[in-house]
Amino acid sequence: MTILPIVTLPDPILRKVSEPVERVDEELRRLMDDMLETMYAAPGVGLAAVQVGVPRRLIVLDVSKDEQQAEPLFMANPEIVALGPETRLHEEGCLSIPEVLVEIERPASVTVSYLDRFGESRELTAEGLLATAVQHEINHLDGKLIIDFLSPLKRDMVVRKFKKQARSTEAL
Ligand SMILES: [Zn+2]
Numbered sequence: 001m002t003i004l005p006i007v008t009l010p011d012p013i014l015r016k017v018s019e020p021v022e023r024v025d026e027e028l029r030r031l032m033d034d035m036l037e038t039m040y041a042a043p044g045v046g047l048a049a050v051q052v053g054v055p056r057r058l059i060v061l062d063v064s065k066d067e068q069q070a071e072p073l074f075m076a077n078p079e080i081v082a083l084g085p086e087t088r089l090h091e092e093g094c095l096s097i098p099e100v101l102v103e104i105e106r107p108a109s110v111t112v113s114y115l116d117r118f119g120e121s122r123e124l125t126a127e128g129l130l131a132t133a134v135q136h137e138i139n140h141l142d143g144k145l146i147i148d149f150l151s152p153l154k155r156d157m158v159v160r161k162f163k164k165q166a167r168s169t170e171a172l
Contacts, residue, residue: 001037004052008096009162015143018048018055021076024119028058032074032117035060044095046133048140051096059137063129073124075114078138081123084109090132094146100158102146106135 007013021028031054039047039060049058057077064071088108091101111125112134126134136146147155 002034003041004034004038006038006042006047006051006095007053008098009145009147010159010166011096013050013053013055014096014140014145016050016055017143018050018057018141020057021115024076024115024117028076029117032058032060032076036062036072036074039095042095044093045129046137047095048137050140050143057141059134059141061130061133061137063133074117075112075134075137076116076119078112078114078134078141080110080135080138081113082111082125083107084127084131088128088132090129092132092136092146094136096140097145097147097158097162100147102149104132104146104149106132110134112138 031049035047035049035052038052039062045063046059046061049056059075059078061073062071084107086108087105089103089105091103093101108131109125109127110131111123113121113123116122139145147158150158
């Protein structure tokens with residue numbers, strides 16, 4: 001397995017709407033495995049394919065705390081089919097926007113349909129951190145980022161900071 005480079009702000013690919021996966025084959029499984037490895041190494045609890053520069057509707061997740069009992073989830077073409085009535089507040093980070101945390105209120109439970117690592121159709125109802133993570137990653141597939149939950153003024157400040165950082169890196 002390979003650890004892939006993670007795309008960060010202000011790379012415009014993060015704003016792309018990802019294309020559906022046509023079928024889950026060996027090549028896609030390899031990408032899923034590399035994404036999981038990349039996510040664990042970061043470390044993070046979720047990663048969308050677009051964050052490694054592949055704009056396809058594919059996410060990996062693992063919110064388990066214990067390394068010995070990993071609970072990886074692979075979701076191709078995830079779609080939200082129901083949202084619970086309660087909400088949950090969580091300070092979210094994003095591997096593509098290092099060192100930025102945004103407090104976001106989202107539905108506390110979510111039912112999602114998807115194709116698993118073997119291309120089987122599945123449905124899962126997630127709660128707690130997993131519900132938050134699933135919604136965060138599906139946002140990525142639609143080009144939506146946690147900074148979009150900030151006021152325009154604060155969002156501009158974050159984007160400016162990352163643009164400046166990108167410029168100084170290029171200058172080296
Ligand atoms: Zn993210």
